[in-house]
Amino acid sequence: MSGKVQLGDFLQTRRSQLRPEDLGVPTYGERRRVPGLRREELALLAGVSVSYYTRLEQGxxxxASPQVLDALARALRLEEAERLHLHNLARSARAAGRGRRPAPERVTAATGQLLDALGDVPAIVTGRRGDVLAWNRLGHALxxxxxxxDSADRPAERPNMARLVFLDAHTRELYAHWRGKARAVVGNLRLVxxxxxxxxxxxxLVGELSAKNADFASMWAxxxxxxxxxxxxxxxxxxxxxxxxxQQTLSQGTGQNIVVATAEAGSPARTALALLARAVTEGAPVRSGAPPRPRRADLT
Incomplete structure (x- = not known):
């Protein structure tokens, strides 16, 4: 999907999600055929002309200058992450290029060292699309x-966290409130x-998940x-x-992240993690087949 289309869709969708009464926009009791703000109402709130905003939404x-984008962000009541996303979309629309397949991601030496240091904490390393590039034994078990x-070592077979959340029955059952986790995954993919x-x-990846899972398609839209x-x-x-x-996501500044899972000291969850660590160390069957071994993708 081109940057122009993404920018227009984002503006149109967020505009439709705002109610005039929440922004103090008078409606005089009229019935509206579509929900949300009209283009002319948003343009007025942002201080731009209707024709200019219409062209922007239509790609x-x-x-659009940073000042205009910030004015639109304020009018749309965007949070900081959403404001930065709007700027990224506008930037990508101006510098539209041909889609390309980037080089396979690999764990950097520094990230590998940090993963080793987190041996007693469940941790996984993910790429920018959510591919699992590495995990320690406890991260794999959790x-x-x-x-x-060993699948994290094979680029063609690496698990992808978005696929797991939406297409894998085990992962869906793993989260008691699955929808909250799913929305977080989709929201992060939108940023990426x-x-x-x-x-x-x-x-x-987005096309595959949209075709295979109606929940993903709805959340993405x-x-x-x-x-x-x-x-x-x-x-x-x-x-x-x-x-x-x-779950804390530690950005490595390269598009890669380390996701760690911690529990409050003295809590039942801390005890459960200790039991899981003992099971992994002693070789208990946390999955069918051989117990997990520490694996990490090639270091660069």
Missing amino acids: QSLN FAGHLDP AGQYPDDAALHE DHRVKACAVATYEMRHPLVGPLTVT
């Missing part, structure tokens, strides 16, 4: 113990799509964006039972 104007632990508009593999830095999830692990963990 016919690519020269997030995907039913999968081959704005940052890397020419990533052909990302477009293929909503155009919500979300930076998933810290989130708390209630999990239902098949080996150690229910536990509540805080």
Whole structure:
């Protein structure tokens, strides 16, 4: 999908999600054929002409200044992550290029060292599209113990967190409140799509998930964006039972992230993680087949 289309769709969708009464826009009791603000109402709130805003939403104007984009963000009541996403979309629309398939991602040496240091904490390394590039033994056991632990080493077979959340029954059951996790995954993919508009593999992933899962298609069409830095999830692990963990995403500044799961000291969840760690260390069957071994993709 081109940057121009993404920019127009984002503006139109977010405009339709605002109610005039929430912004103090008078409607004089009239019935509206479509929900949300009209173009002329949003243009007035943002301080731009209706014709200019219409061209921008239709992808016919690519020269919006940062000041105009910020004015639109304020009128649309965007949060900071959404405001930055709007700027990324406008930038990609101006610099539209041909879709290309980037080189395979590999774990950097520094990220590999950090993963080793987190041996007692469930941790996985993900690429910008959510591909699992590496995981420690506890990370594999917590997030995907039913999968081959060696799969992260094989680029063509690497698990993808978005595919797991939407297409894998085990992962869907793993999250007690699956929809919240799913929305976070989609919101993050939206941010990545704005940052890397020419990533052909990302477009293929979105197309696949949209075709195979109606929930994903609906959430993607909503155009919500979300930076998933810290989130708390209630999990239902098949080996150690229910536990509540805080998942933190540590950005490595290269498009790669380390996702770690922690639990409050003295909590039942901390005890559950300790039991899982003991099971992994002692070789308990956290999945069918051989117990997981520590694996990491090639370092660069």
